[in-house]
Amino acid sequence: MDAAMRVLIAEDDPDSRALLQRILEKERYRVTAADNGRAAWEAFQAAPCPLVITDWLMPQMGGLELCRKIRAAKTSGYVYIILVTAREAKEDLVQAMDAGANDYVTKPYDRGELLARVRSGTRIVELEQQLSEKNRLLSQEQEKSQRLLLSIFPSAVAERLKQxxxxxxxxxxxxxxxxxxxxxxxxxxxxxxxxxxxxxxxxxxxxxxxxxxxxxxxxxxxxxxxxxxxxxxxxxxxxxxxxxxxxxxxxxxxxxxxxxxxxxxxxxxxxxxxxxxxxxxxxxxxxxxxxxxxxxxxxxxxxxxxxxxxxxxxxxxxxxxxxxxxxxxxxxxxxxxxxxxxxxxxxxxxxxxx
CATH class of the missing domain: 3.30.70.1230 (Nucleotide cyclase, GGDEF domain)
Structure with missing residues (x-):
């Protein structure tokens, strides 16, 4: 696990927010905490986090709307979202996933289960980051190859050779x-x-x-x-x-x-x-x-x-x-x-x- 992984918490209950922050910081995550959905969205816009843990029901902006906004935002990296709520119905799970959540934890949550889900999200984020870096390097090599090809052949001929x-x-x-x-x-x-x-x-x-x-x-x-x-x-x-x-x-x-x-x-x-x-x-x-x-x-x-x-x-x-x-x-x-x-x-x- 990347010790410097950043996590954004959106939780309006101060005790739950403080407990969640202590659990994550003990695991060496860097935590940014917000007491409502709108404050979380503003914090995400200022500094996008690869991991987001959000409550469902919050004042000013709920967790579902926060999920949709994050998914609609053009961020440079992948964002893994865990939705925390007391709702347990199957239709609630479907609604959360449709809004853009990757995972779903019901309250009251078990500390071990929560951390297991956070670690799972961390691994996925790290894999996405590795894939993104490999794609970036591949793109650079492709650009180099394209420049080399165009330095040797006319552009029309280079396209024919590639195809x-x-x-x-x-x-x-x-x-x-x-x-x-x-x-x-x-x-x-x-x-x-x-x-x-x-x-x-x-x-x-x-x-x-x-x-x-x-x-x-x-x-x-x-x-x-x-x-x-x-x-x-x-x-x-x-x-x-x-x-x-x-x-x-x-x-x-x-x-x-x-x-x-x-x-x-x-x-x-x-x-x-x-x-x-x-x-x-x-x-x-x-x-x-x-x-x-x-x-x-x-x-x-x-x-x-x-x-x-x-x-x-x-x-x-x-x-x-x-x-x-x-x-x-x-x-x-x-x-x-x-x-x-x-x-x-x-x-x-x-x-x-x-």
Missing amino acids: DASPIADCVEEATVLFADIHNFAGLAADRSPLQVVGLLKEVFSRFDRLAERFGLEKIKTIGDTYMAASGVPQPRPDHAEAAADLALAMQREMMGFDAGTRVPLRLRIGIDSGPVIAGVIGTARLAYDLWGETVVAAEQVKTYGLPGFIQVTEAAWQRLRDKYILEERGEFFVQGKGAVTTYLLTGRRAAVP
Whole structure:
């Protein structure tokens, strides 16, 4: 038995109240006593007790009403209620249980019987508290698992993984893929410690993560100093190319104002392509959400062919962006799976026409 268990007594007879308080305090319960139902209810509201022993008939508020109020109250823990009364009829017992009492003791009560019922209630309260604590810990672990799942997968994919164990493989007809890397990162990292290199990438990619969330793109993965994001997956959107273009421009602006502590400012090479992709989850021990297809290959290659500090897009992306963005033709490059591809440099948005 928990020596610190608190008990609320509601009894209008002063002798019965004093006797009950002495019995319980001798058993090391912490007792709060009230001489009527309303005073007991006010005491319970101020400091809810896990055990309540209440008389049936009391001035201002009876035991049945006190039971109903306690059961209706939104308390943080379980409350065990014992109703004490001289009534012995079966219908009285039914009425007491219907009001919310857990147990019923008739007067004059035997001290041993009363304590046995109190101990029984104590065990139930303690079991409920243990169960509540286990549920709280389980809920915390579930929240951690959910946060971890959402840090690895897009929310829509995470929900599918939780509900269905079948493989996830989707053919997305319209999406835009973006690759970005830091120009000459190997040279910049040469005179830094491993901890400094990781810290620099963490800071840069954290900024990109915030921008990707702002513009509604999904971060797919990072490989070394390369950052990959996609628009239109797993949730389709008609403006997928525009969202990717806006993210690319914002990433370039972010790097202009970023002090990396290097001899020269960090400059990005960004490549963008639009078209169909295959999206799915691969792996067994370490699952990963990834994209495949010619659009992915083209976006990565035009990034590689790109100029430091510029955004290079394919003709497929240019077709979707040319009305709202400023693009300059750069020339043709060979792209695996597509052959010669005309590329363009994305330099900004066109001014809105009034």
